[in-house]
Amino acid sequence: MVVAKTGNEAMAYAMKQVNPDVVAAYPITPSTEIVQIFSGYVADGLVDTEYVAVESEHSAMSACIGASVAGARAMTATASQGLALMHEMLHIAGGLRLPIVLCLASRSLSSPLNIHCDHSDSVASRDSGWIQIFCESSQEGYDSVVQAVRIAETAFIPVMVAIDGFILSHCMDRIEVLEDKQVQDFVGKLKPNYNLLDVDHPVTVSPACLPDSYFEHKRAQAQGMNDVLPVIEKVAADFGQKFGRLWKTIDGYRTEDAEAVIVCMGSAVGTTRIAVDELRKQGKKVGMFKLRIFRPLVADVFKKVLGKYKVVGVLDRVEGVSGYVTPLTVEVRAALYDQAPKPMVPSYVYGLGGREFEPEDAMKVFEELLGFAKAGKAPDGTGYVGVR
Amino acid sequence: MASIKALCKEPELFSSGHRACAGCGEALGVRQVLLAAQKPVVIVIPTGCMEIISTLYPHTAWQVPCFHNAFENAAATLSGVEAAYKTFKRKGEITKDINFIAFGGDGGTYDIGFQALSGAVERGHRMLYVCTDNEAYMNTGVQRSSATPMGAHTTTSPAGNKIPGKVQWRKDIVEIMIAHDIPYAAQAAINNWSDLANKVQKALSVNGPSFINLLVPCPLGWMYPSDKTVEQSKMAVDTCFWPLYECENGVYKVNYDPKDKKIPAVEWLKTQDRFRHLFKPGNEHLIEAFQKEVDRRWQKLLGKVPKTV
Numbered sequence: 001m002v003v004a005k006t007g008n009e010a011m012a013y014a015m016k017q018v019n020p021d022v023v024a025a026y027p028i029t030p031s032t033e034i035v036q037i038f039s040g041y042v043a044d045g046l047v048d049t050e051y052v053a054v055e056s057e058h059s060a061m062s063a064c065i066g067a068s069v070a071g072a073r074a075m076t077a078t079a080s081q082g083l084a085l086m087h088e089m090l091h092i093a094g095g096l097r098l099p100i101v102l103c104l105a106s107r108s109l110s111s112p113l114n115i116h117c118d119h120s121d122s123v124a125s126r127d128s129g130w131i132q133i134f135c136e137s138s139q140e141g142y143d144s145v146v147q148a149v150r151i152a153e154t155a156f157i158p159v160m161v162a163i164d165g166f167i168l169s170h171c172m173d174r175i176e177v178l179e180d181k182q183v184q185d186f187v188g189k190l191k192p193n194y195n196l197l198d199v200d201h202p203v204t205v206s207p208a209c210l211p212d213s214y215f216e217h218k219r220a221q222a223q224g225m226n227d228v229l230p231v232i233e234k235v236a237a238d239f240g241q242k243f244g245r246l247w248k249t250i251d252g253y254r255t256e257d258a259e260a261v262i263v264c265m266g267s268a269v270g271t272t273r274i275a276v277d278e279l280r281k282q283g284k285k286v287g288m289f290k291l292r293i294f295r296p297l298v299a300d301v302f303k304k305v306l307g308k309y310k311v312v313g314v315l316d317r318v319e320g321v322s323g324y325v326t327p328l329t330v331e332v333r334a335a336l337y338d339q340a341p342k343p344m345v346p347s348y349v350y351g352l353g354g355r356e357f358e359p360e361d362a363m364k365v366f367e368e369l370l371g372f373a374k375a376g377k378a379p380d381g382t383g384y385v386g387v388r
Numbered sequence: 389m390a391s392i393k394a395l396c397k398e399p400e401l402f403s404s405g406h407r408a409c410a411g412c413g414e415a416l417g418v419r420q421v422l423l424a425a426q427k428p429v430v431i432v433i434p435t436g437c438m439e440i441i442s443t444l445y446p447h448t449a450w451q452v453p454c455f456h457n458a459f460e461n462a463a464a465t466l467s468g469v470e471a472a473y474k475t476f477k478r479k480g481e482i483t484k485d486i487n488f489i490a491f492g493g494d495g496g497t498y499d500i501g502f503q504a505l506s507g508a509v510e511r512g513h514r515m516l517y518v519c520t521d522n523e524a525y526m527n528t529g530v531q532r533s534s535a536t537p538m539g540a541h542t543t544t545s546p547a548g549n550k551i552p553g554k555v556q557w558r559k560d561i562v563e564i565m566i567a568h569d570i571p572y573a574a575q576a577a578i579n580n581w582s583d584l585a586n587k588v589q590k591a592l593s594v595n596g597p598s599f600i601n602l603l604v605p606c607p608l609g610w611m612y613p614s615d616k617t618v619e620q621s622k623m624a625v626d627t628c629f630w631p632l633y634e635c636e637n638g639v640y641k642v643n644y645d646p647k648d649k650k651i652p653a654v655e656w657l658k659t660q661d662r663f664r665h666l667f668k669p670g671n672e673h674l675i676e677a678f679q680k681e682v683d684r685r686w687q688k689l690l691g692k693v694p695k696t697v
Binding site (some may be wrong): 066 | 439442468473
């Protein structure tokens with residue numbers, strides 16, 4: 001069925017079709033609508049969910065964790081400061097291997113306060129043990145929420161699905177939605193490894209671990225993340241086969257003979273695609289890779305896919321404020337370090353705090369990258385796209 | 389009314405062999421609450437002494453399901469557990485009735501966990517929250533909390549040459565919980581097991597949130613010999629520093645009035661080295677102020693009890 005929905009509406013609708021046992025959430029711009037719409041479903045009796053209208057995002061994730069430990073399928077939605085306030089609990093959800101799914105409408109972090117899109121919130125959560133899926137469209141957001149439930153409950157790793165705040169969350173688009181039964185069949189039934197509510201088989205969950213055991217727990221958790229990419233790809237492939245939409249881990253666009261490529265995530269993908277087409281019309285050999293899976297860090301995929309190019313420009317919608325290049329640039333460079341010859345990997349920041357990113361901006365970056373390709377060298381610092 | 393004979397026949401749900409200090413009031417309190425609780429129960433605890441002494445991997449002292457999440461969110465966590473239970477119950481996937489209890493120290497309750505507690509109580513989850521109040525952050529080595537009494541020396545309210553221990557009086561958490569208009573809130577102490585058992589049973593019988601503030605003296609933080617824990621609790625009650633009372637559907641009841649057996653606060657203060665500096669010459673006014681505040685609060689409480697029963 002084809003419907004007109006905003007990104008928030010599409011994600012809320014996916015949550016309705018998943019029909020989780022517990023949703024605990026707190027409103028925050030620009031993800032507020034997800035929470036509003038879902039509480040409407042609860043009020044109208046359209047879901048079996050117990051909705052916990054908590055008093056903060058910290059409590060939202062705490063309650064999701066409590067519900068998940070109790071064997072429930074738990075979901076939430078947030079953005080920005082809300083995700084930052086959850087930060088402590090994200091690590092606990094990751095460490096406990098709880099299959100919680102979080103819908104994120106990406107937004108900048110204060111200060112200064114700004115309600116618009118960038119990836120500061122999700123990127124700052126990258127070490128918390130969550131799978132992170134970045135979507136280029138609301139359709140992908142909808143599809144990814146459905147996929148996320150099965151990924152999380154197969155691998156026992158929580159999943160965050162990010163759409164760009166306002167740009168996607170508030171943009172009305174054509175969305176193909178599945179039938180409720182199709183979603184239910186696809187996600188299946190949660191089979192937790194233990195259940196706090198099983199009073200006949202009492203368990204103590206999340207004990208204190210001293211130096212004699214903490215390390216082993218974290219090592220085991222790391223292995224879970226090391227092994228999860230095939231799970232993500234299998235779920236994506238199954239979804240693609242059943243419903244005709246295949247979302248790849250990394251997806252190239254007109255890259256075959258490209259002299260320079262851009263790697264980017266989120267809604268900038270569509271913008272950059274237009275820039276590629278424009279420049280191709282002018283006979284310039286440029287292409288783009290859309291990165292969908294930010295965590296796990298798909299280093300082997302980077303090697304395989306990006307290693308052969310002369311210039312790989314990384315566009316990050318986050319600064320990182322590390323004193324060096326952006327977070328994704330560091331990761332792409334690290335993955336390509338042992339390639340010979342290896343690409344130049346210039347770093348770019350764009351679109352902070354909702355600053356518009358137009359095809360012309362991407363075209364300027366491509367022109368620079370082509371210049372680097374020709375010169376055979378690129379600067380090590382960060383380029384700022386569209387900053388005054 | 390719970391008899392000690394009946395309580396003794398209950399299975400121990402908090403087993404021996406845990407790592408609490410000798411004379412730990414909190415371990416006594418948890419054990420008493422569990423003996424009195426209607427079964428089955430599911431427990432949530434925050435980070436703190438109780439987590440460290442009872443859940444050190446790969447051991448556990450808990451014979452019932454127990455979940456430790458973080459420091460400030462026991463009430464929010466239990467909200468999620470209870471919400472899951474409600475869904476499963478509605479779907480018929482769980483048939484048993486389960487009681488939900490959170491144990492939080494005064495740090496996790498009065499201070500860092502206060503918002504989560506207020507939120508959970510306002511939402512009306514059916515849960516009993518027991519604050520095991522030992523009047524400071526004991527797990528991290530005795531730092532002041534908003535439950536620490538005026539005058540007490542802690543490592544962050546040290547008795548120095550200029551400032552004589554904690555300057556502020558303690559936050560009245562029970563009154564704050566009563567102000568949420570919950571069906572049942574009470575204050576109890578470990579020396580009076582019978583009163584505590586009754587309160588636990590009452591609290592678990594209400595259809596909504598309930599709260600018990602339980603005094604659990606700490607030999608390490610209060611600085612008294614470890615065989616005096618129960619005595620410490622009794623003196624706190626007999627001075628009227630720690631009144632035993634309850635508020636059931638808005639109606640106050642004082643469960644124990646020492647009347648002519650009421651002892652001066654100074655008798656209790658002098659048994660604890662956290663108050664030692666109050667006995668230096670020139671500090672007499674602090675002891676007087678302590679007594680005055682105890683009396684003021686006690687009278688204030690008595691004023692809330694209905695005159696005719």
